[in-house]
């Protein structure tokens with residue numbers, strides 16, 4: 001019994017037609033930590049996220065959340081337990097207004113999602129809270145904008161606001177800074193740091209400077225298996241990790257030269 | 259223009275301006291619907307009521323179909339089953355029980371379609387895209403063959419001479435004008451149910467699911483159950499349209515259950531503009547009008563070819579359908 005670990009996997013494995021994308025991973029995420037999952041492209045990070053959030057069923061292994069096995073649950077049930085994910089490709093509701101994006105997340109707790117006979121005015125009680133959440137991520141002025149018209153960085157901020165509207169206990173963030181310029185990256189660092197207060201965060205992140213600024217603990221994944229684990233200093237000093245990263249970079253250079 | 263200081267293409271407008279614009283749009287919409295209602299009230303003075311009633315029944319059918327395709331993103335290829343079930347049940351009950359009020363006959367047909375919709379939905383809803391279409395088609399074919407064999411449907415002849423009966427024991431529906439206003443009322447109720455559904459707390463979630471299903475799941479919504487509800491509502495209103503059509507024509511036949519009928523409603527919806535409120539009404543009007551004009555003229559045998567050509571042209575030229583295209587033009591010019 002180790003109650004301080006809010007999320008744990010035991011021997012988590014996922015095979016795609018004989019190809020092992022995730023190879024008996026034992027991951028332990030401590031409560032209150034910002035925990036990074038890093039690794040070269042194709043290491044299996046997104047697949048781990050898909051397993052944790054039940055978007056994929058594991059080939060074998062177990063997932064334990066707050067001391068209880070959740071391996072057999074449906075993805076929407078996981079979300080209701082407070083384990084909420086974001087996506088590598090920004091996931092927003094494009095043809096809804098920015099405010100409605102957040103509101104539809106707040107709406108779930110009202111339990112009126114099947115009420116087709118009521119006016120949508122009954123949702124207006126949530127507007128104030130939604131605007132507040134938008135304000136926290138600097139999107140208040142965009143509240144009435146159609147979401148597809150937002151620039152990319154803002155969409156990611158909106159995604160985070162939507163996720164936080166559920167008040168999750170554990171946040172799974174898949175590359176929140178992917179495809180962002182310097183200013184936006186700074187913004188996301190600030191957002192994650194604030195979001196992490198009183199919560200646990202597990203994030204996939206390629207930008208190592210973000211990892212070093214934010215994360216308490218780092219797990220390095222390579223070819224589906226855990227290669228190293230520890231704080232930033234110990235992980236970055238690990239020769240195996242350096243090799244894994246160099247190896248992939250060397251491959252990229254070779255490809256570019258060919 | 260009084261608001262020159264606001265950049266037209268800027269996404270950021272003061273909330274107050276946005277509110278005002280929304281309210282103005284609401285008012286314009288209300289007037290537009292009132293005008294349409296006025297036209298519908300006097301239409302039978304100028305146009306043959308039976309034709310108008312046919313139009314209203316198919317418009318309701320297409321609107322119900324559009325709720326599923328346009329707002330839940332589900333392409334059913336089996337809606338003829340619900341249209342026909344409503345028609346057959348209503349036709350059978352009104353023929354067998356002469357004292358039965360017409361409204362009860364229609365209600366029963368509608369309920370039967372709802373139950374069938376639930377059955378279809380439970381079997382099909384987990385499938386995506388083309389598999390969903392295929393399963394609904396297969397189930398509808400099954401229903402078609404049941405109607406061919408079942409004793410109460412009259413086989414190839416169908417149910418003919420279904421009595422129109424009385425509405426609430428008060429109004430004699432054999433009078434075409436009375437029946438017309440009843441059918442208009444049925445259409446308005448069905449249309450209002452769809453409008454409310456789209457603009458309800460449920461409608462918001464449905465929209466979110468259509469926009470990004472994985473994201474809706476990750477927010478904790480049971481996506482399949484929400485889709486199922488849309489399917490059942492759509493099937494129910496389709497049944498209502500079929501039942502009403504049977505009362506109008508005093509006929510329920512295998513034509514209603516044939517997969518051609520499922521295809522026709524897809525055509526109407528796409529032609530008018532999927533995911534638009536009035537698109538299905540316009541699409542149904544165009545198709546029904548063309549059918550009735552062409553089939554009476556020398557080109558009768560070419561109805562399907564002509565409809566096909568119009569359909570292909572529309573889909574190629576304005577993929578968003580007639581109403582979608584008009585809305586686009588309006589947006590660009592105002």
Ligand SMILES: Nc1ncnc2c1ncn2[C@@H]1O[C@H](COP(=O)(O)OP(=O)(O)OP(=O)(O)O)[C@@H](O)[C@H]1O
Nearest residue numbers: 016019021039040041042043044045046047048088
């Ligand atoms: N549904 C799938 N079917 C087959 N193979 C898959 C599937 N999903 C992922 N894979 C494979 O599993 C491996 C791990 O993919 P994954 O997306 O988890 O990597 P990642 O670490 O997130 O990479 P990136 O940094 O590029 O996002 C890859 O080789 C990928 O091709």
Ligand SMILES: [Mg+2]
Nearest residue numbers: 045046047088
């Ligand atoms: Mg990934």
